[in-house]
Amino acid sequence: xxxxxxxxxxxxxxxxxxxxxxxxxxxxxxxxxxxxxxxxxxxxxxxxxxxxxxxxxxxxxxxxxxxxxxxxxxxxxxxxxxxxxxxxxxxxxxxxxxxxxxxxxxxxxxxxxxxxxxxxxxxxxxxxxxxxxxxxxxxxxxxxxxxxxxxxxxxxxxxxxxxxxxxxxxxxxxxxxxxxxxxxxxxxxxxxxxxxxxxxxxxxxxxxxxxxxxxxxxxxxxxxxxxxxxxxxxxxxxxxxxxxxxxxxxxxxxxxxxxxxxxxxxxxxxxxxxxxxxxxxxxxxxxxxxxxxxxxxxxxxxxxxxxxxxxxxxxxxxxxxxxxxxxxxxxxxxxxxxxxxxxxxxxxxxxxxxxxxxxxxxxxxxxxxxxxxxxxxxxxxxxxxxxxxxxxxxxxxxxxxxxxxxxxxxxxxxxxxxxxxxxxxxxxxxxxxxxxxxxxxxxxxxxxxxxxxxxxxxxxxxxxxxxxxxxxxxxxxxxxxxxxxxxxxxxxxxx
Amino acid sequence: xxxxxxxxxxxxxxxxxxxxxxxxxxxxxxxxxxxxxxxxxxxxxxxxxxxxxxxxxxxxxxxxxxxxxxxxxxxxxxxxxxxxxxxxxxxxxxxxxxxxxxxxxxxxxxxxxxxxxxxxxxxxxxxxxxxxxxxxxxxxxxxxxxxxxxxxx
Numbered sequence: 001x002x003x004x005x006x007x008x009x010x011x012x013x014x015x016x017x018x019x020x021x022x023x024x025x026x027x028x029x030x031x032x033x034x035x036x037x038x039x040x041x042x043x044x045x046x047x048x049x050x051x052x053x054x055x056x057x058x059x060x061x062x063x064x065x066x067x068x069x070x071x072x073x074x075x076x077x078x079x080x081x082x083x084x085x086x087x088x089x090x091x092x093x094x095x096x097x098x099x100x101x102x103x104x105x106x107x108x109x110x111x112x113x114x115x116x117x118x119x120x121x122x123x124x125x126x127x128x129x130x131x132x133x134x135x136x137x138x139x140x141x142x143x144x145x146x147x148x149x150x151x152x153x154x155x156x157x158x159x160x161x162x163x164x165x166x167x168x169x170x171x172x173x174x175x176x177x178x179x180x181x182x183x184x185x186x187x188x189x190x191x192x193x194x195x196x197x198x199x200x201x202x203x204x205x206x207x208x209x210x211x212x213x214x215x216x217x218x219x220x221x222x223x224x225x226x227x228x229x230x231x232x233x234x235x236x237x238x239x240x241x242x243x244x245x246x247x248x249x250x251x252x253x254x255x256x257x258x259x260x261x262x263x264x265x266x267x268x269x270x271x272x273x274x275x276x277x278x279x280x281x282x283x284x285x286x287x288x289x290x291x292x293x294x295x296x297x298x299x300x301x302x303x304x305x306x307x308x309x310x311x312x313x314x315x316x317x318x319x320x321x322x323x324x325x326x327x328x329x330x331x332x333x334x335x336x337x338x339x340x341x342x343x344x345x346x347x348x349x350x351x352x353x354x355x356x357x358x359x360x361x362x363x364x365x366x367x368x369x370x371x372x373x374x375x376x377x378x379x380x381x382x383x384x385x386x387x388x389x390x391x392x393x394x395x396x397x398x399x400x401x402x403x404x405x406x407x408x409x410x411x412x413x414x415x416x417x418x419x420x421x422x423x424x425x426x427x428x429x430x431x432x433x434x435x436x437x438x439x440x441x442x443x444x445x446x447x448x449x450x451x452x453x454x455x456x457x458x459x460x461x462x463x464x465x466x467x468x469x470x471x472x473x474x475x476x477x478x479x480x481x482x483x484x485x486x487x488x489x490x491x492x493x494x495x
Numbered sequence: 496x497x498x499x500x501x502x503x504x505x506x507x508x509x510x511x512x513x514x515x516x517x518x519x520x521x522x523x524x525x526x527x528x529x530x531x532x533x534x535x536x537x538x539x540x541x542x543x544x545x546x547x548x549x550x551x552x553x554x555x556x557x558x559x560x561x562x563x564x565x566x567x568x569x570x571x572x573x574x575x576x577x578x579x580x581x582x583x584x585x586x587x588x589x590x591x592x593x594x595x596x597x598x599x600x601x602x603x604x605x606x607x608x609x610x611x612x613x614x615x616x617x618x619x620x621x622x623x624x625x626x627x628x629x630x631x632x633x634x635x636x637x638x639x640x641x642x643x644x645x646x647x648x
Contacts, residue, residue, distance in 0.1 A: 052640065052641060162559075163548075163552070163558065163559070164548075165545050165546075165548030165549045165552065166549060167545075168541060168542075169506055169542060169545035169549065171541075172538050172541045172542035172545055173506075175538050175541075176513060176535070176538050176542065179534060179535050185531070186528075186530070186531055188521075190516075190520060190531055190535070191513070191516050191517075191535075214579070217575060218572045218576065219566055219567075219572075220606075221569055221571040221572035221605070222567035222568055222569035222571065223567065224609075390607075390623075391606040391607075391609075391610075392602075392603035392604070392606040392607035392610075392619065392620060392623055393603065393623050393626075393627070394606075395602055395603075396598075396599040396600075396602040396603040396606075396620075396624065397627050397630070399575075399579065399598065399599070400595055400598065400599050400602075400627050400628070401631070401634075403579065403582060403583065403586075403598075404591070404595065404635060405635075407586065407643070408635045408641040408642070408643060413583060413586060417583055420576075420579050420583060424576060427572065428502075431567075431568055432498070432502045433499075433560055450534040453533070453534065454529045454533065454534075457529045457533075458528050458529065462524060462529070
């Protein structure tokens, strides 16, 4: 196994693969830093291109986008008080306070260092925990796999922001969309209305483009121009972005380590996500801090804790995806799609049979985490320019890439209509404050939920008790109940 | 009636239409196995419960609404939908270049006119659309060797 993991790093030495890593990293930086754009959107837009890429290059590029996109979400938060992504919200609170005190470059530097440390630790955990977990996953029988996917669906509903009823509606809608087309067990078309296009089902690509790119375009149509564009330029030099090691020592390695561990653990939970990771790590750092009064007013410690955690989450989030086939959030859900497009089915058995193929993905995550720190030294002064990008250029570009990308990857105008229809539907849901991530999860997990449910019932001659016949499935149902308690009821009591 | 309640009713109507289609499939266990309608029927139930939950909360006035400052209805969004429909409709007949030039111009103008005013935004949007169409061709055709239509009109 160790040799295969090292082989992953060796694959990055290939100049072409390395260029994809650097390209993905830069793309993630741009998308993560621009308010309104996210790592999710970057990977969604990359999806059509992955058809034409070698699998290794596609995986390396996706992981680089993931790592840099999560980090860059905090960049515009620190500089202009607008986080590029929700995960940068805590960093924004502390970082912008430092910015107002004239310590913007130092805040960006601490931010990058913390992201790097968290990212490297998260990737290391992924490398050494994923394989043992995947061997355990091989013990899963069909009813256990059903219990697992069921747990993921339930968790997606309970962790979504806002009303649980709305989450139930959107996850059900996603699952319903997944039932359109040819039945995967008997020769029967479903919900196709006699259309030759619909009988193929709703493909993942137009769904992702519709949910994230078209929907975002329509939402931006309703948003006023960002105030960031009116913010005066922030003039700094490259050397200002070198960290002040005295401050780093004051923060302490334990803060970085503990926050990273929290990030990895939350990343492993389906639906956990970077925002939850940064918030929990920040709360824990404040709980044990000697200077809790600084929190909210420009605390170096708080900034470092939040950033370490949200980048460590990247490694953690990939663990359940690769070992159990559960995408924990929207980014890993799209990575799921990239793997499927290239014929790899995430889940039990993937890492034991395809370790050599997957290893470059792990290596890319770790190298991208190191790049995060290097990037602030190079690009620090230019980050402000990204936040001030012209909206006409930005959204015309997104619209073109989304629609033409759908055509280029499917050669079907029908799929362009499908992406647009899903985008309009998603926009209507967002206007009514319905969460979209459960919808995507439903589309992705639906076929597996149905397949395992029907297979289990067929092999047991319709006996429903087959779902509770093994210790693994019972354990998973108990975990589902615990998730419901801790993530819904307990957290409501705390808040 | 509140918009949220009306939307929940629309979801319930969608649920009823899905149920009607699901009932046209063989019933579960009619042929001795779960069959293609089992999952859809379960989903009719879960969607119905979810939509009813939203509806009841809205009618009782107990619903809590998250502030989503990005989610606002606007005529510009409707114009963007119209532009995108036109683009998809014209993509193959006009070909990539003409369709993309018009589409990118339209989208850029909708955002630029807010900053520059309707007349001054025309030139800027034209330049943006040429740049974007060129970059798109470079990405899809030159770099990734993918096919894009050249038009037949």
